Amino acid sequence: MQEQAIHTEKQDKRQHLLEVAERLFAEQGYEAVSIRHLAKEADVNIAMVSYYFESKEKLFRTLLESKMPKTRAVLEEVLASDIPSWEKMSKVIDMYIDKFFVNRAFHRIIMREMSLQQRPEHVQLIADNFARNMKIIRGIIEEGQEKGQFRYVDAELTIASMFGTISTAINNHKLMCMLTQQPDSELVYGDDYRERFKRHMKSMLQAHLLLNTGG
Amino acid sequence: MQEQAIHTEKQDKRQHLLEVAERLFAEQGYEAVSIRHLAKEADVNIAMVSYYFESKEKLFRTLLESKMPKTRAVLEEVLASDIPSWEKMSKVIDMYIDKFFVNRAFHRIIMREMSLQQRPEHVQLIADNFARNMKIIRGIIEEGQEKGQFRYVDAELTIASMFGTISTAINNHKLMCMLTQQPDSELVYGDDYRERFKRHMKSMLQAHLLLNTGG
DNA sequence: CAAAAAACTAAACAAACGTTTGATTTTTTC
DNA sequence: GAAAAAATCAAACGTTTGTTTAGTTTTTTG
Numbered sequence: 001m002q003e004q005a006i007h008t009e010k011q012d013k014r015q016h017l018l019e020v021a022e023r024l025f026a027e028q029g030y031e032a033v034s035i036r037h038l039a040k041e042a043d044v045n046i047a048m049v050s051y052y053f054e055s056k057e058k059l060f061r062t063l064l065e066s067k068m069p070k071t072r073a074v075l076e077e078v079l080a081s082d083i084p085s086w087e088k089m090s091k092v093i094d095m096y097i098d099k100f101f102v103n104r105a106f107h108r109i110i111m112r113e114m115s116l117q118q119r120p121e122h123v124q125l126i127a128d129n130f131a132r133n134m135k136i137i138r139g140i141i142e143e144g145q146e147k148g149q150f151r152y153v154d155a156e157l158t159i160a161s162m163f164g165t166i167s168t169a170i171n172n173h174k175l176m177c178m179l180t181q182q183p184d185s186e187l188v189y190g191d192d193y194r195e196r197f198k199r200h201m202k203s204m205l206q207a208h209l210l211l212n213t214g215g
Numbered sequence: 216m217q218e219q220a221i222h223t224e225k226q227d228k229r230q231h232l233l234e235v236a237e238r239l240f241a242e243q244g245y246e247a248v249s250i251r252h253l254a255k256e257a258d259v260n261i262a263m264v265s266y267y268f269e270s271k272e273k274l275f276r277t278l279l280e281s282k283m284p285k286t287r288a289v290l291e292e293v294l295a296s297d298i299p300s301w302e303k304m305s306k307v308i309d310m311y312i313d314k315f316f317v318n319r320a321f322h323r324i325i326m327r328e329m330s331l332q333q334r335p336e337h338v339q340l341i342a343d344n345f346a347r348n349m350k351i352i353r354g355i356i357e358e359g360q361e362k363g364q365f366r367y368v369d370a371e372l373t374i375a376s377m378f379g380t381i382s383t384a385i386n387n388h389k390l391m392c393m394l395t396q397q398p399d400s401e402l403v404y405g406d407d408y409r410e411r412f413k414r415h416m417k418s419m420l421q422a423h424l425l426l427n428t429g430g
Numbered sequence: 431c432a433a434a435a436a437a438c439t440a441a442a443c444a445a446a447c448g449t450t451t452g453a454t455t456t457t458t459t460c
Numbered sequence: 461g462a463a464a465a466a467a468t469c470a471a472a473c474g475t476t477t478g479t480t481t482a483g484t485t486t487t488t489t490g
Contacts, residue, residue: 013437031246035478045439050479057478096391107307108330115323115386117242127389134394156394157415161380165372171330172342174342179349200372207422228467250448260469265449272448
């Protein structure tokens with residue numbers, strides 16, 4: 001049993017490198033993480049990075065492409081489903097918060113990558129991926145508007161608010177601790193806080209989107 | 216006239232270095248900007264950075280401390296003024312959007328710095344500065360709640376939404392171009408877009424915060 | 431179980447890094 | 461206008477960077 005575990009571990013040295021790299025890139029940024037630093041943290045020889053990934057840059061690209069979230073199918077399913085528009089938005093909010101919270105290290109990386117003008121091909125990759133999802137969400141909002149369920153809000157900037165609120169929460173760990181008056185720890189990404197976050201997001205967007213049909 | 220301009224320019228080589236550094240740090244990140252790169256872009260000798268700032272790190276700290284926004288006085292003035300709570304929030308939104316848009320290069324830097332766990336003293340400096348402002352804004356929201364003008368929303372996360380929406384707009388230039396369906400340029404930070412942004416933010420937060428007092 | 435392939439390693443590579451030096455030019459001071 | 465101070469420069473400093481090499485160990489294959 002134990003032997004097999006160790007055996008598997010050795011086989012997956014490549015995967016292990018990717019995981020350690022993700023953590024370090026998220027914590028310190030791509031440029032600040034040296035191959036030696038990464039190799040030491042992952043407990044492998046320096047040359048193994050070039051051996052498996054050719055170069056540091058290609059390691060990064062591999063990480064980016066392999067972990068890029070595949071949310072489009074889920075979003076399209078929600079859009080196509082036969083439920084009120086607000087329930088669709090509610091599902092979208094749940095999904096995005098869960099995805100971002102669980103994979104927050106990766107999302108820190110891609111959001112930092114977006115804010116830099118260093119590697120245009122990365123920016124394009126991330127932006128394209130986001131643009132497709134954005135289009136679907138805009139579809140949900142416009143559908144709600146046409147069906148008389150949603151107000152005629154600024155759909156694009158509403159999405160920017162949803163996305164922006166979540167990504168700021170993920171990016172600024174220290175800030176979130178201060179905001180929620182919790183002691184400084186990753187606990188701000190725990191279940192309780194996540195539910196609180198969902199409640200807030202739904203409350204805000206509901207007030208923003210829903211028409212007051214009552215007299 | 217022209218001679219004096221050149222003369223002033225030469226005198227302010229230190230200031231010029233700071234400005235170029237701000238632009239480069241915002242575009243490429245601290246680690247990716249080398250002294251040689253910075254010196255070439257600013258058209259000064261490599262040794263001048265050490266001459267004026269001792270080290271690259273102290274240049275960064277100098278930039279951070281000298282440009283850290285001083286918004287507290289403005290916020291406290293708004294809080295103390297004798298106007299409806301919503302008008303206070305409206306002023307806060309205007310001020311933050313203007314400040315962030317005008318100094319977006321600097322804000323890109325400090326937000327990236329917050330998301331990294333590289334230089335804890337920087338994180339502390341930025342977080343402290345933010346925490347003070349946040350407290351004042353929370354004061355405005357709680358005042359509105361006590362006066363029966365605002366709903367009992369989650370004040371902390373409402374601030375996170377406001378801050379998060381703006382900072383995402385600043386950070387993700389490419390994303391904003393896609394969202395607003397504009398051609399890729401810094402024009403998304405022009406006057407028209409800024410007004411659109413303010414309208415959206417006020418519309419959303421108003422729906423979120425304001426009680427429907429009408430029957 | 432020997433040969434081939436894959437995995438792994440220590441050591442070395444050139445290039446780029448932040449910083450310093452020591453000399454030269456420019457500016458300020460009296 | 462000479463002496464002192466400040467500003468500027470090219471060149472070199474020792475490290476660290478990402479990457480490669482050449483050899484060894486381990487695993488797979490027939």
